[in-house]
Amino acid sequence: MSCSRRKLLKSAMTATLAASLPISAFRFLSPAECRAATGTEGTRWVFLIDTNKCVGCGFCVKACKKENEIPYDAPVTRTWVERYVVTEDRKTHIDSPMGGRDGFIDPKIRGEELVDPENIAKTFFVPKLCNQCDNPPCVQVCPVGATYQTGDGVTLVDREWCIGCGYCIMACPYGVRFFHPVHRVADKCTFCYHLISKGRQTACVDACPFGARRIGNLLDQDDPVTRIIMTERVAVLKDEYGTKPQAFYLGLDRNVR
Amino acid sequence: MTQELIVHGAEWTEKLLYVYPNEYIYWSIQIVMYPYMTGLVAGAFVLSSLYHVFGQKDLREMARFSLVFSLALLPVAMMPLMLHLQQPLRGIYVMFTPHFTSAIAAFGIVFSTYAAIVLTEIWFVYREYFVQQTIALQGKEGLAHRSKRVLYHILTLGAYNTDPAAIAKDKKAVKIMAAIGIPVAGFLHGYAGFIFGSVKANALWMSPLMPVIFIMSAVVSGIALCMLTYIIIMEWKKLKATLAKGRGDESVIDIRGAEMDVISKTARYLMMFLVAAISLEILDLIFRGYTAMKSWDILRSVMFDADFFKIFILQYGLGNALPFIMLLLPGLTIRRTAVALVLVLFGVFMMRWNVVIGGQAFSLSFEGFMHYHLPIIPHDMETFKEGLFGALTVAATPFILFWGLNKILPTLTIGNR
Numbered sequence: 001m002s003c004s005r006r007k008l009l010k011s012a013m014t015a016t017l018a019a020s021l022p023i024s025a026f027r028f029l030s031p032a033e034c035r036a037a038t039g040t041e042g043t044r045w046v047f048l049i050d051t052n053k054c055v056g057c058g059f060c061v062k063a064c065k066k067e068n069e070i071p072y073d074a075p076v077t078r079t080w081v082e083r084y085v086v087t088e089d090r091k092t093h094i095d096s097p098m099g100g101r102d103g104f105i106d107p108k109i110r111g112e113e114l115v116d117p118e119n120i121a122k123t124f125f126v127p128k129l130c131n132q133c134d135n136p137p138c139v140q141v142c143p144v145g146a147t148y149q150t151g152d153g154v155t156l157v158d159r160e161w162c163i164g165c166g167y168c169i170m171a172c173p174y175g176v177r178f179f180h181p182v183h184r185v186a187d188k189c190t191f192c193y194h195l196i197s198k199g200r201q202t203a204c205v206d207a208c209p210f211g212a213r214r215i216g217n218l219l220d221q222d223d224p225v226t227r228i229i230m231t232e233r234v235a236v237l238k239d240e241y242g243t244k245p246q247a248f249y250l251g252l253d254r255n256v257r
Numbered sequence: 258m259t260q261e262l263i264v265h266g267a268e269w270t271e272k273l274l275y276v277y278p279n280e281y282i283y284w285s286i287q288i289v290m291y292p293y294m295t296g297l298v299a300g301a302f303v304l305s306s307l308y309h310v311f312g313q314k315d316l317r318e319m320a321r322f323s324l325v326f327s328l329a330l331l332p333v334a335m336m337p338l339m340l341h342l343q344q345p346l347r348g349i350y351v352m353f354t355p356h357f358t359s360a361i362a363a364f365g366i367v368f369s370t371y372a373a374i375v376l377t378e379i380w381f382v383y384r385e386y387f388v389q390q391t392i393a394l395q396g397k398e399g400l401a402h403r404s405k406r407v408l409y410h411i412l413t414l415g416a417y418n419t420d421p422a423a424i425a426k427d428k429k430a431v432k433i434m435a436a437i438g439i440p441v442a443g444f445l446h447g448y449a450g451f452i453f454g455s456v457k458a459n460a461l462w463m464s465p466l467m468p469v470i471f472i473m474s475a476v477v478s479g480i481a482l483c484m485l486t487y488i489i490i491m492e493w494k495k496l497k498a499t500l501a502k503g504r505g506d507e508s509v510i511d512i513r514g515a516e517m518d519v520i521s522k523t524a525r526y527l528m529m530f531l532v533a534a535i536s537l538e539i540l541d542l543i544f545r546g547y548t549a550m551k552s553w554d555i556l557r558s559v560m561f562d563a564d565f566f567k568i569f570i571l572q573y574g575l576g577n578a579l580p581f582i583m584l585l586l587p588g589l590t591i592r593r594t595a596v597a598l599v600l601v602l603f604g605v606f607m608m609r610w611n612v613v614i615g616g617q618a619f620s621l622s623f624e625g626f627m628h629y630h631l632p633i634i635p636h637d638m639e640t641f642k643e644g645l646f647g648a649l650t651v652a653a654t655p656f657i658l659f660w661g662l663n664k665i666l667p668t669l670t671i672g673n674r
């Protein structure tokens with residue numbers, strides 16, 4: 001096929017004109033406009049848990065289940081509270097009946113082991129939720145990109161796109177993910193993203209009568225949560241997996257799993 | 258409880274000591290079947306390539322057979338994945354929006370590439386046969402003959418040239434396809450190992466050796482299945498010949514001789530790969546024990562207490578050591594080989610089981626255990642899909658497909674001519 005210069009220029013002109021109409025439908029955004037549109041610049045949501053203040057009442061678990069519509073009686077939960085009982089013989093007994101939803105009213109561990117109160121060296125409660133990792137393994141392994149990290153550091157699941165393979169559940173070292181009993185897709189704690197992105201608190205933070213749970217913005221130097229993380233001795237769970245967890249703990253014991 | 262809740266995994270998981278609330282055996286029998294079936298595909302293909310690429314003449318008989326068998330196994334590698342998805346209708350999204358940091362995302366691409374290679378290779382192997390059939394069936398009456406002719410006519414794709422030069426070209430193409438196919442088959446299965454080996458949250462799975470272990474055991478199982486199916490078909494032929502012509506007939510003796518010859522030669526390759534697979538697995542185990550990382554305590558208690566029988570008796574003992582000795586002892590007979598092959602297949606299956614289910618036998622908290630109870634009698638879709646019958650459906654499908662494929666692509670008659 002031959003093509004003269006005149007013909008080439010003519011076709012190029014036509015193509016340019018034809019393309020300019022649909023292209024003009026797009027608008028170029030300035031970086032500032034982009035930032036405003038996404039609205040996440042300058043925010044990194046983090047969680048602070050003061051285990052010294054937790055009494056294991058389970059209000060947080062109840063509130064979470066209701067707020068996020070996780071079937072109340074299903075044995076899965078976005079957040080849970082663990083009870084640790086360390087005995088004088090240096091044995092650790094752990095339980096979390098129904099995720100600690102109804103509190104810890106039974107002195108028996110898992111309803112079977114009864115620990116002699118005289119024999120207890122220490123006992124405490126540890127609330128758990130998604131660590132909203134900086135390097136989330138669950139996002140890495142999702143084969144369809146249905147789980148993703150928002151600009152402000154929260155990992156979410158697209159219920160319309162999740163194929164339900166369970167790879168993310170397997171990849172999470174903290175066991176925070178599960179299959180939603182109704183939607184039948186992967187589900188996890190979102191830090192109540194629908195609330196915090198509107199300036200409100202998470203359901204669990206709201207429900208905690210003792211201030212054991214707090215949420216904050218790590219990029220805001222004046223945020224009280226950030227101040228504590230910066231100035232006090234905080235720990236994270238399972239650092240060794242390289243996930244860079246962003247739920248910080250005060251008073252974390254070495255027995256905590 | 259007002260509404261029926263299906264907490265995936267709660268049905269078949271039994272928790273012991275402290276297990277996180279959301280932990281269940283999420284990956285059940287179908288995920289055991291998945292690497293098992295892909296392993297068989299890859300293994301069957303590698304076996305056929307040993308003849309086509311490396312010119313291992315002793316595998317000539319086996320080559321066509323295992324090539325078509327790997328085609329029959331191909332769709333079945335996908336089946337367990339579909340059966341285990343919570344949203345099976347969305348399975349195709351893996352092709353639409355592959356997220357390439359995920360090992361599973363590559364599945365669509367690797368799998369289709371592999372399928373294309375197998376189909377191309379088969380076409381080149383059988384092209385001459387397609388042409389012959391089209392000519393032979395010409396002018397024959399009857400709907401069956403005519404539709405068969407149309408089918409072969411389409412399968413030739415219009416390439417009717419059967420000059421020696423054209424046939425030589427076909428052979429060359431087969432060789433090239435088989436050569437490309439080996440790394441792709443290796444990759445197809447190696448990455449199945451990678452899916453597990455790269456899960457850093459799982460203490461049992463996370464190992465760089467995992468993909469290699471998976472490939473080796475895949476080849477072992479693939480060869481074993483091809484040999485076993487070959488034996489069954491040859492025995493059937495022998496039986497037919499015996500019934501028609503009597504025990505001492507020449508053709509019966511012929512079949513017996515040919516069968517033993519093929520089997521004893523293929524068995525050598527089987528043993529080579531078996532040794533490689535076991536060595537790697539033992540190396541992995543020794544390394545874990547010696548380095549004794551944080552997870553070793555719980556792994557040890559799973560391996561040496563809860564799953565001791567499954568790992569050391571069923572997998573290593575019954576599935577590896579015993580068949581190895583059986584194949585090694587002099588005076589190998591068809592019957593002994595068949596038993597050894599069944600044991601080898603069982604051993605590889607147990608290896609998959611011990612990896613997939615064993616990897617979920619302990620809690621991420623390292624403070625508790627989970628037991629898996631395989632649903633046997635299904636009472637809903639989930640217990641069917643992820644139960645004994647779902648697994649049996651997957652296991653039976655390749656044989657049905659192979660039977661169907663054999664009608665169009667005869668695997669054994671060609672070799673005899």
